[in-house]
Amino acid sequence: MIAPAFFIEKLRQGGVEFFAGVPDSLLKSVCAYMTDHLDERHHVIAANEGGAVALVAGYHLATGKAGCVYMQNSGEGNAVNPLASLMDADVYDIPLLLIVGWRGRPGVHDEPQHVKQGKITTGLLNVMGIDFDVLSKEEAVAGSQIEKALAALRRRERYALVVEKDTFDPYTLQTTHSEPYGLGREEAIRIVASGLPENAVVVSTTGMISRELFEYRAAMGQGHERDFLTVGSMGHASQIALGIAMQQPWRMVYCFDGDGAAIMHMGNMAIIGSRHPRNFVHVVFNNGAHDSVGGQPTVGFDINLVEVARAVRYAHAESVDNAETLKNALANVASEGPTLIEVRVKKGNRKDLGRPTTTPVQNKEALMSFLNS
Numbered sequence: 001m002i003a004p005a006f007f008i009e010k011l012r013q014g015g016v017e018f019f020a021g022v023p024d025s026l027l028k029s030v031c032a033y034m035t036d037h038l039d040e041r042h043h044v045i046a047a048n049e050g051g052a053v054a055l056v057a058g059y060h061l062a063t064g065k066a067g068c069v070y071m072q073n074s075g076e077g078n079a080v081n082p083l084a085s086l087m088d089a090d091v092y093d094i095p096l097l098l099i100v101g102w103r104g105r106p107g108v109h110d111e112p113q114h115v116k117q118g119k120i121t122t123g124l125l126n127v128m129g130i131d132f133d134v135l136s137k138e139e140a141v142a143g144s145q146i147e148k149a150l151a152a153l154r155r156r157e158r159y160a161l162v163v164e165k166d167t168f169d170p171y172t173l174q175t176t177h178s179e180p181y182g183l184g185r186e187e188a189i190r191i192v193a194s195g196l197p198e199n200a201v202v203v204s205t206t207g208m209i210s211r212e213l214f215e216y217r218a219a220m221g222q223g224h225e226r227d228f229l230t231v232g233s234m235g236h237a238s239q240i241a242l243g244i245a246m247q248q249p250w251r252m253v254y255c256f257d258g259d260g261a262a263i264m265h266m267g268n269m270a271i272i273g274s275r276h277p278r279n280f281v282h283v284v285f286n287n288g289a290h291d292s293v294g295g296q297p298t299v300g301f302d303i304n305l306v307e308v309a310r311a312v313r314y315a316h317a318e319s320v321d322n323a324e325t326l327k328n329a330l331a332n333v334a335s336e337g338p339t340l341i342e343v344r345v346k347k348g349n350r351k352d353l354g355r356p357t358t359t360p361v362q363n364k365e366a367l368m369s370f371l372n373s
Contacts, residue, residue, distance in 0.1 A: 002135070002142050004033035004171045010143060011068065014150035016097055018059045020044040020052040021070030022264075026101030026163055028294030029171035031070070035296060036174045045296055048235065048264045049075035053082040056096050066153040070099040072293070073121040073162075074114070074232065083128055087158055095153045098130065098160035105164060112360055113206070113232030125160050132160035137167050173295060180301075181321045185285050185345040186212045186353075189256065191323060192283055192343075193217070195330050196226075197252050201371065203228045203241035204256040207292035208349050209285060213256060214356045225366040229356055235264035238272060238282060245277040248371065252279050259286040259300030266308070272338050273313035280338035282309070287347045295347055309340035319344060 007030060008019075019038060023031045023045065034043045046052035049071040056067035071079065079098075087094045104110040104118020125132050131152065133145045145161065152159040189212045196202070204210040210229040217224050228244075230237040241255035262269070262284050272280060288301040309317035316333075317340040320326045329341050356363070 001137050001169045002139050002167060003169050004030045006139055007142070007146070007168070008033055008037070010146050011097070011150075014146065016066060016068050016150070016153070018042050018056065018063075018065070018067035019070065020046050020055040020059075020067065021099070022046055022049050022052065022072070022075055023290045023293045023296040024070070024072035024075075024101035024103075025293040026072070026103065026165055026167070027070055027099065028296070029168040030099070031294055031296050032173035033171050045290075045298065047266070049078040050082050053079050053087060053096070057082070057086055057092070057094050060094050060096075066095040066097060068097040068099060070101075072101045073103055074117050074234070076100065076117070076121065076124050080124065080128070083130070083158070088128070089157075093156060095156045096158055097149055097153060098125075098132075098158070100125075100132075100160055100162045102134070102162050102164050108165065111231065111355070117232075121162065125162075128158075130158045130160050132162050135161045135163050135167055137164075177297075179346040181287075181344045181346050183322055183326070183343070183345050184348070185209070185287060185291075186216075186349065187323070188285055188326060188343045188345050189213055190216050191326050192254070192256070192330060194220075195327070196254065200252040200254060201226050201228070201244060201367065202254045202256055203237050203244065204230060205237040205258050205261040206230050206232055206234045207258060207261075208353070209256050209258055211353055211355055212349070215354055223366070224356075224358060224363065225370040227363075228367050229360075229363055231356070231360060235261045235268070237261065238268045241282075242268075242272050242275065242277065242280060244371070245280045246275060249277065249279055251371075252281065253277075254281045254283060257282060257284045258291075259284060259288060259305075260290045260298045262305070263298055263300065263303075269309060269314075270312040273309070276313065276315065276338065278315075278335060278337040281333055282314070282338060282340045284340065284342045285345055286342055287345045289347050291347055291349065301344075305342045306340065314338050314340050316340070318342070321345075
């Protein structure tokens, strides 16, 4: 395997000094190394992958240098537009290096949301005219591949290094912060789920939140037909929930969101506010981190989600950080929506946390049957 220090420092020695992206589980060691060793002018954890590409474009305009964008392959979709209409040689001709974690590679078992994206990862790069290498797990070979990538950047090209599972040596994030909140996310999810109206449905975001909701239902001996577990499509759970709420205004619809997901497509909150659904409750479990992919920080604790919600015309918004205030907020959900409840929680999850045992199609069909019964 490759040492993260070898990888990043070789890029920096070759003139790649600015990095922006969205953390990925296959890149978590590299992401942690960058967080520990690069300052804020040279490393930005972006809201989404397209934004990271644009950041690198701005960096190039200011410095004349090529930057690096890192992402999970699921983020290619967010990045296609700026890659094709901003960076491409037929438009502004801006060089950049892409580091892409290859979830769902054909022949390698992975979760269902990664299967299709895994099949088309390299195809998307080909369609956009971006040459690539699958990064070797041997440092000597990887070093040559990095040199090849650097040469492409000097020719003002766009180049990608695609990263498989277990390519990098483990590296543990050293930059830690004290946990300001005592409430755990799983406990908070149990509190909210246990107090839902009988006919309410939940749309939960990708990652740990959907897994913890599924485990809660199983532990309580409940079925899963009232929940839509959004195992992919990070940042879009709130719009799925809005679509349901608009068509069934007599039913309470809860979106269980995360800070990283809410920030990724924050414009969705403006659409929710503009449609003013009375039956929509947006619960954002905010731990200030991309917890599912290594715990890299978000700006969740640096912004005021309550004021954002109020600004885009949510009828009610409040922030809570303990079990008692959370219960009170749930008990006082107003009849006029939409409502935002930000729940500030600590990082982390159980090591034995399971995954949904139903397939996405089974989940969809069970929910649709419940919604139309």
